[in-house]
Amino acid sequence: MLFRRLLPATALAAALALGAACGGPGDDTLAGKAQDGTLTVGIRFDQPGMAQRRLDGKYVGFDVDVAKYIAGRLGVEESGITWREARSADRERLIAEGQVDFVVATYSITDKRKERVTFAGPYFQTGQGLLVRFTDTDISGPETLNGKKLCSVTGSTSAQKVKDEFAQDVQLVEYGQYSDCVVALLAENVDAVTTDEVILAGYVAENPELLKVVGQAFTTERYGVGLAKDDLEGRSAVNAAIERMVDSGEWRAALERNIGQSELELPEPPQVTEK
DSSP states (O other): OHHHHHHHHHHHHHHHHHHHHHSSOOTTSHHHHGGGSOEEEEEOSEETTTEEEOTTSOEESHHHHHHHHHHHHTTOOGGGEEEEEOOGGGHHHHHHTTSOSEEOSSOBOOHHHHTTOEEEEEEEEEOEEEEEETTOOSOSSGGGOTTSEEEEETTOOHHHHHHHHTOTTOEEEEESSHHHHHHHHHTTSSSEEEEEHHHHHHHHHHOTTTEEEESOOOSOEEEEEEEOTTOHHHHHHHHHHHHHHHHHTHHHHHHHHHHTTSSSOOOOOOOOOOO
8 A cells, every 4th residue: 555655656756857857947047037927136226327226216227228128028027126236246146146036237247257157148348447526637547547546346356457457556445336436536535436437427427517537448348147157048048138139229229318418439239249
């Protein structure tokens, strides 16, 4: 009798295993996580033009629009998205711990980061620049920063790159958010802020009488969508969404809607290469 009771259970377990193998996407893939109509997405909260949480609680910016488009292609409406702040120092950890399902947060694709996460994209390309006070006439590029205080955020490599390659005598200052760096700049506690030009342009658009971007971009940064390590199925789905967003014209429309008011020359969409 014991054998007869165990046999159906064993057969059921085998059937469930077979169904999981032959059925839809697994729960650990992005497509699997989207099956219930919800996703948690990591974005920045403090980057005008790219991703910002407004005082009314609404999330706006180009990265936000890209994230909403990707979610929509996965069958998740905007109402099903939970937005989570993903600061520079936290992005890999949030993905690895499963606290977010994907990250769209001005997230430059690098070999070091690929050791911990999988990237889709890129969906945008920019370069590193310098933000200074509008009245500043001393700083014109990274090589003019010796003896100056340069601000960037914890977890970013931007300021260290300036020190290593352009101005060994620059003093580096770190804050948790770029908005903190901008406040320090306006208060004359630092002399310049460095990160990608598209981020800096957003702050200039908010304070055109007080801030300006100087010099030429001195790096190439390709923004990718960060996913769980080895989620190749998710990467393919996100890549398809990015390419569809570009082909439909929504990529250009979103860029003009969010960045068009700045003085930054709008780039062409980059070719998706993370496959």
